[in-house]
Amino acid sequence: MSPIFTQARTMDSDLVVLILIPSASLSAANRSKSGVISVQEGLYGRTDAEICKEGRPPQQLANTACSQAGAVDVLKSSCNGRNRCNIRASNGVFGDPCFGTYKYLKVLYTCEKSGMISVQEGLYGRTDPEICNEGRPPQQLANTECSQEGALDVLKSRCNGKKTCELNVDVFRTSDPCVGIFKYLETNFTCLPPNTFHVLACEDSLAHLSCDEWKVISVRKAIYGRLDQTTCIFERPPSQVQNDECKSKVTSVVANSCNGKNSCTIRVSNGAFGDPCGGTYKYLKVFYKCNCGVPERLLLLGLARVRSVALVLPRPPLPLEGVRGPPWALLLGCHVVSSGALARPTDKATV
Incomplete structure (x- = not known):
């Protein structure tokens, strides 16, 4: 059975929903090839009796409250920031949240066309008495070995692959790593450029x-x-x-x-x-x-100036008017050039 696929257009990205049967492979791709995947939601299990039901007995479809915890984190870790992504929809990858139920993988992702966040480090607690200390009594600043376990995972899950990210510190207050200490949230992230x-x-x-x-x-x-x-x-x-x-x-x-x-x-x-x-x-x-750029093997070939080789090059992505290059160059900024002369998309390049 082929994957069930639907797509909806948004203002600045493509919002895509993919649903796959077990043992199929997710092949998420940015169709414009000008941005990167950003997974928004993910489900491995069953929440609908009608999806992926063909040829299955009723008992394999009855449980519609089946969802594997952490499935979206697996998807984000494997796919965010990539132009294309393949991942197998199976118990071996995600675990088995409901034995005996026929499951599917459902993914909602966008194709972002600008830079994205990549969280490197994260802390909720206190490791420095000087940070966020204004108006606080000394006893609330004394413990500088206070760190909430799992804070980095929360930051990555909520922010990686996004252009902007807003967080309320309440999401970290599931437990208190140091009672009576005034805590802060600190993160170190990089902004990855498109592509x-x-x-x-x-x-x-x-x-x-x-x-x-x-x-x-x-x-x-x-x-x-x-x-x-x-x-x-x-x-x-x-x-x-x-x-x-x-x-x-x-x-x-x-x-x-x-x-x-x-x-x-x-x-x-x-x-x-x-x-x-x-x-x-x-x-x-x-x-x-x-x-x-020039793939390594072709660059070496060009430098040797082997003039008897003719290559039929594919149509480049941009017009070539005004593009020139040295005799040994096959590609310059993704434009085809040949012997220092202009080369049009359908020309043969001779080295």
């Missing part, structure tokens, strides 16, 4: 980076370790996911392997990146852009 892609891969798996044709990878940031207790936790004991302050900056390692290539695959392991925290199950998070 910045995000790849996340668990330890002992493969990370795949790729760009559209005639574009090359440019790695902006890469981290190996663990910064939360919700990513890459399937079938892992608590002891392996508790340390969420484990971080090794591996940007140069990933860049050396992938920069200048159209696609790149890296094994996520301690052997490749070292072990920043023994006994903790880690993951790799990479942010990269796809820049206009």
